[in-house]
Amino acid sequence: MRGLHTQISELRKNVFVEVARIAFEEEPENMKEAIEGLPYKLSSEETPVFRESIYRERAISAERARLAMGLSMRPQNKPVHTSSGMDASTIDEVYYEPPLMQVIPSACNECEDNVYEVSNLCRDCIAHQCMEVCPRDAISQVDGQAYINQEKCIKCGKCKSVCPYDAIGKRTRPCALSCGVKAIETDEYGRARINQDKCLSCGMCMVNCPFGAIADKSQFFQMIQSLRKGQEVVAEIAPAYVGQFGAKVTPSKIHTALKKLGFSHVYEVALGADIGALAEAKTYATKVATGELPFLLTSCCPSWAMLAKTQFPEIIDSISTDLTPMVATARSIKKEHPNARVVFIGPCAAKKLEAMRKSVRSDVDFVITFEELDAMFTARGIKPDEIEETSSFHDATAIGRGYGVAGGVASAIQKCIEEYYPDVETKIEHAQGLEECRKMLMLAKAGKKNGCLIEGMGCPGGCVAGAGTLIPVSEAKKNVEKMVRESTKRIPRKELEEIELNALNSVGEIPHL
Incomplete structure (x- = not known):
């Protein structure tokens, strides 16, 4: 979990x-x-x-x-x-061979998948509804209980649906159950296997495997080489960080802890979220509201954006081409520190792939998760909750910091539209979890979501529920919402769009996946 x-x-x-x-x-x-x-x-x-x-x-x-x-x-x-x-x-640069998500064969418990069986809750009732509804006569009575012949069973689930005692259970691989795009298959030995043509690297299979048999590749070993060599390494940290390293770890303490670890500067990714919210507000007002685009899909979640691109190519023109918060922040960092290595720190495993896609210059050199950063703190004997507060963040506004929670992206864009394009009426939709995201995209493709701004989050709950998080989702959500409420700046200035976006987008690349 x-x-x-x-x-x-x-x-x-x-x-x-x-x-x-x-x-x-x-x-x-x-x-x-x-x-x-x-x-x-x-x-x-x-x-x-x-x-x-x-x-x-x-x-x-x-x-x-x-x-x-x-x-x-x-x-x-x-x-x-x-x-x-x-x-x-x-080496002090990314070393990576795909795929990102992998099943460790020796760790897989070979869980049975899609198997219906009768438990000891069966009361041998007279009605025998399970037997009556079975289309293949796969259910009989054995020793005073219903029994399912697995060779005859076609996995339809009708028996389970009618049992008055809920005595029929379905066994499913936890990793397969958590995968919203059905990328988990079974190999010839009965072990889980990831279909890499379908996988979107959200990491939900990894966090839901009770045997720890699925893992992602890390980049922190190479990143540490850069720190160790004394290179200029700059951190950009996602807004979901708040509370991840302990209830007493304030933004000031995490900022100081990162500096103590060796990072020369620390920025909020929420700064890039402010830039993205302004940009996508403009895109919605000038293209969706005018009918040039049928709807607008946010692109900050790489798993959601890749789902749209690979499985719904017909609507690819509706994916936002504005910079994602990670990339916008990295490019602003590179303007001030052109020779620095930029490290994105967040809850998301899929960001590792976004940073390395060759079709878009991300300006992000490494991606590490909160889980990996926590291990680095431990390895260096750094205890963020005991660090003296010496500095803090003053980069972003409330709406940018709200990106970490499901619905936060759409809300931020909507607030920018209301502030700077007051005559434009907005229609907001958002989906979380890849299964729900896929259903949303099917509706959009069918013309059911025209005129909408559609936010998609690959992880149920949003970024705070990513594979690299350290605390329960509900707690992480409350922490982000508290930070949003306490932010001194509510909404980014319109001037940020003119000052930052023109410079950041001047490379002439398409910044979506």
């Missing part, structure tokens, strides 16, 4: 912490040996804790370590060292 602390999240953190320590502290000539020893450090006892074998536990830790360094998993049928390929990854 997103934001729920479990043994899986603890295991993941331990791997990230140890990899971060190696990246920060080990000399290059010693890194391979340290990585080879990492599985044994994580599972130091000979008695397994989570698996039936200590060797399996260590094998899984080895794959997690490789993914944390941005390396691909080892083949299952060849002897390959944990550190194999490490020379290519020990």
